Amino acid sequence: MGKEQVLTAEELHFLGIKVVYKDMIDKGYKVLNVRKELDVNPQILATKDDKRYFVVVRTATYPDMGLLLPHIAAEVMKHGNKHKAICYFASVGIANANGQTDEEMAQPIKDGEYYINYKGLQLFPTY
Template sequence: MADILNLEELHFLGIKVVYKDLVDKGYEVLNVRKELDINPQILAKKDGIFQMIVVKTAYYPDMGIVLPETIQQVRKLAAKHDATCWYASVGIANANGENDEEMSKPVSGGEFYINYKGLIPFPLTKK
C-alpha cells in the first residue's frame, strides 16, 4: 500500500499548485518557502507590485485555512515592503478513492483531485 501524504508533503503539493498558477498568469516568482511554519510561502511580483502569498493546504473534503494571527503577521511584513497580501486555499483528494474516506487519503505518487480557485485577497481589518 502506498504511503499517505504527510502534512509537509501535502503542504508542498499545494504550494506547487499555486506556483504553477502564478507562473501561468505571468507572475515573476521571486522566492518559495515550503516550511509549514513560515509565512508567506511565496513572494512574487506582477506589474511592478510585490505579492506575498500564504498557501494553506488540507486533505479532502477540507480546504486550507489561514489563521488570524498569520494574517496579522504577514500584513506587518507586507507593510514594510509595500507588498499586497494574498491567500491561496488548496484542498487535495485521492483521485482513486471510491468514497470520502479513501479520497481524504492522497498517497505519494498517486493521482489527485485539486480544489483551488485562485488567489483570495486578505480580509479587511476590523476597526
C-alpha cells in the first residue's frame, strides 16, 4: 500500500458522519447541527415534519460496523426525552476500496477510495 496514511479515529468518525449527513439531507431532513468530536453525543441534530431527531453515529473499519454502547444510548435517550426528540443510531462501516487483502481493506487511507456499508437510520434499541 505504499506511503499512504491510514485515517485516524477522528477522521474515520467524521467520514461516517458525512455519509449519514448526506443521506439525511437526501431524505428531506433539515440538519441543525453537526458535532464531529468523538466524545460528544449525539453527532447530528435535525428536524423533519415538525419533529426533532438526535442521531448518534458510530463508524468502524472493515469488516466491522459501528456499535452503539448501552450507556451512550441511555444518556442520549434521557437527553432526547427532555427535548421530545426521536433518537436514531447510524452504524457505518468503511473499507479501503483499493485493499487486496482483509488487512489492507481494514485500513482506509486519507484521500482514498472507500466501500461504505451503511443501512440507514435505525431507531434506538430499548434495553
